[in-house]
Structure formats: C-alpha cells, structure tokens
Amino acid sequence: MTKxxxxxxxxxxxxxxxxxxxxSNSIEFELINVEQNEEAxxxxxxxxxxxxxxxxxxxxxxxxxGFQPDKLQELKQ
Numbered sequence: 001m002t003k004x005x006x007x008x009x010x011x012x013x014x015x016x017x018x019x020x021x022x023x024s025n026s027i028e029f030e031l032i033n034v035e036q037n038e039e040a041x042x043x044x045x046x047x048x049x050x051x052x053x054x055x056x057x058x059x060x061x062x063x064x065x066g067f068q069p070d071k072l073q074e075l076k077q
Contacts (some may be wrong), residue, residue: 003058003059004022004028004029004030004056004058004059004075005029005030005057005058006018006019006022006030006031006032006054006055006056006057007032007033007040007044007050007053007055007056007057008031008032008033008053009033009034009035009053010035012053012054014053014067015053015054017067017069018056018067018072019031021069021073022072025072025073025075025076026076027072027075027076034053048063050063050065052065052066053065054066056072058075
C-alpha cells in the first residue's frame, strides 16, 4: 500500500478539503500538524521547500502542495 502523509495546520480550509477527499475515497493517510510538530515544520520548509499547507507526500511519487483533488483521486488507483 502506498504511504500518504498530509502535513497540515489548524484552521486550514484547504487542509480540511484534502482530508475529506482522501477519507471519502478510503485512502489511508498519516496526518501531521506542522503547528504542533516543529520537526515536521522544519522538514516541510527546509527539506521539501514548501511554505504553505497542505503538503501531500506520497511514497515514491511527487510531493505537492495545495488542494489538488485530481491528484488526490489518482491515489485511489
């Protein structure tokens, strides 16, 4: 099974929509709040190079940011 991580923060509508699409498609994911996890925040900013959330990291595939329902749907396959 493909491992999916979603980096999120509090009060983030795009994060909520991303989680909703993944859940409604029965796609398992690990949720990581960058406001509560300083190491995760540093990883997203310094290693992945993103400054906004959600960041969706899919094992063996492209990592992307923002609410991208088309890319999320592709994870179902």
